[in-house]
Amino acid sequence: MPRRIARRHARNAAVATVAAIAAFGLAACQDTSDGTSAAASSTASQDSASQGSGSPGAEAKNGEGGAAALQKTDPKPLRDGTGLYPRAIRLEHSGKDNGRVLASTVVPNGGNGIGAIQESTDGGANFNQVGTVADPKPADGGKGLCCATLYELPQQVGDMPAGTLLWAASFGQDEPESSRHMSIRVFKSTDVGRTWSSLSTVATAPNANGLWEPEFSIDADGNLVCHYSDETDPNHSQKLVAVRSRDGVSWDGPQDTVASAPVSDRPGMAVVRKVPDGKYVMTYEICSEDPKFSCVVHVRTSSDGWDWGDPANLGTRPETADGKYFRHAPTLAWAPEDGNPQGKLLLVGQVMYNADGSKAEGSGRTVWTNSKGGEGAWKEIPAPVAVKSDKIDFCPNYSSSLLPSADGRQLLEIATDYDGEVCRPYHATDGM
Numbered sequence: 001m002p003r004r005i006a007r008r009h010a011r012n013a014a015v016a017t018v019a020a021i022a023a024f025g026l027a028a029c030q031d032t033s034d035g036t037s038a039a040a041s042s043t044a045s046q047d048s049a050s051q052g053s054g055s056p057g058a059e060a061k062n063g064e065g066g067a068a069a070l071q072k073t074d075p076k077p078l079r080d081g082t083g084l085y086p087r088a089i090r091l092e093h094s095g096k097d098n099g100r101v102l103a104s105t106v107v108p109n110g111g112n113g114i115g116a117i118q119e120s121t122d123g124g125a126n127f128n129q130v131g132t133v134a135d136p137k138p139a140d141g142g143k144g145l146c147c148a149t150l151y152e153l154p155q156q157v158g159d160m161p162a163g164t165l166l167w168a169a170s171f172g173q174d175e176p177e178s179s180r181h182m183s184i185r186v187f188k189s190t191d192v193g194r195t196w197s198s199l200s201t202v203a204t205a206p207n208a209n210g211l212w213e214p215e216f217s218i219d220a221d222g223n224l225v226c227h228y229s230d231e232t233d234p235n236h237s238q239k240l241v242a243v244r245s246r247d248g249v250s251w252d253g254p255q256d257t258v259a260s261a262p263v264s265d266r267p268g269m270a271v272v273r274k275v276p277d278g279k280y281v282m283t284y285e286i287c288s289e290d291p292k293f294s295c296v297v298h299v300r301t302s303s304d305g306w307d308w309g310d311p312a313n314l315g316t317r318p319e320t321a322d323g324k325y326f327r328h329a330p331t332l333a334w335a336p337e338d339g340n341p342q343g344k345l346l347l348v349g350q351v352m353y354n355a356d357g358s359k360a361e362g363s364g365r366t367v368w369t370n371s372k373g374g375e376g377a378w379k380e381i382p383a384p385v386a387v388k389s390d391k392i393d394f395c396p397n398y399s400s401s402l403l404p405s406a407d408g409r410q411l412l413e414i415a416t417d418y419d420g421e422v423c424r425p426y427h428a429t430d431g432m
Helices: 003-011 013-022
Strands: 084-090 101-107 114-120 128-133 145-152 165-171 183-189 197-204 211-218 224-230 239-245 252-258 266-274 280-287 296-302 325-327 331-337 340-348 351-353 366-370 379-382 401-404 410-419 422-431
Touching (some): 084 145, 084 410, 084 422, 101 145, 101 165, 101 410, 101 422, 114 145, 114 165, 145 211, 183 211, 183 224, 197 224, 197 239, 211 266, 224 266, 239 266, 252 266, 252 280, 266 331, 280 331, 340 401
Antiparallel strands (some): 101 114, 114 128, 165 183, 183 197, 211 224, 224 239, 239 252, 296 325, 325 351, 331 340, 340 366, 401 410, 410 422
16 A cells, blocks of 8 residues: 555544545555556756657747647647646747746656656647656665645746746655655746756755655745645645745745644645636635545635735635536636636536536536636536546546637647556547
8 A cells, every 4th residue: 555545544544434435545656556657867858769849949839828739639638658647838938949838747766756847739638758857866766756746837936037947846755754754846947847956955854754745936026826735734634735936946934824623634736817807716626524525626826926815714615606616636727718808617527416416417527617716606517538447546537737829719638647557657638
């Protein structure tokens, strides 16, 4: 049993049924190697064997913003072999490279794992690997990579100009518990994801418990904020916290954002988006022994992206008009919408349930939209990738990535699903 799962079971033995559902946590980043490996150096240079035709100097076929090129495409693998915890961004602050789509997945590489960087120059229809990110000192408390994120700076932070790419992940989950001190580490790229260098360490655990699921945003004061899930506080099985930085190197905090009163509650997996009126919207799951919170997706808002109010306020459960709701591993996206200055939010979770608690018919095949900044009822639309497996573990539809086109009319999704015993990422686009 992976250590991430084992720790959760130990803490929730009295509620084994709930724990069995909630416990998979981020075991997505266990070493599930299918034989695929990638070479990585201390500078995490590109993998020339799988680079394909993408290059930083080539003109992006989909042009500025990439809206025109997105068409309906059938799901196909993002890469050969295992790829976990997908993330996708469209470059918007990178000059001539704007419109390129970059995707990140966590890939087994012995006992350590690497970040594989894929690129599309046709709006997400086709991808080639162009780079890798790896810990230059995996033996230095870094064995076991998990739950990475990918981010393009929308403005200058410190000496990093807009367009600088950041990649961060949890390191050290597979270290021996007697010496484990997990950390969240940040790497940067200034050449469209081809090469990566170490930037900073956001946080280091003071004990053997975990730090998970980093997520970047820029607050209203221009600080770079990193949200993550923290297991190290003895008063909380897990809580959501944030730190912030003026330069991406030194970090202030942490500050609790969601920290429930019952010790056994586990808020986690924050994703943050800013909407046009300046409001910040955060989605997350809350795993708990209370059936009301059995990894149910929640949402809350902030006016400045740093102060989220009382951490004990657990937010609200997004629902459709007929009471459907999501559980597990939510992600959030924003898209423009014709005639609506507020635009629309898009939400997906691993499993969709009916109001009565039964699994909904469209689970694994449905994305939600909301045109009121997350308030009121959400509407269902077909997901570009229809996930076939109905397992509730680290793979099927786990933390799927949603990337709307620049005009908000198309949606690219990257979702993982089983191909035999391999957890493979699939990508597809569709209208919305």
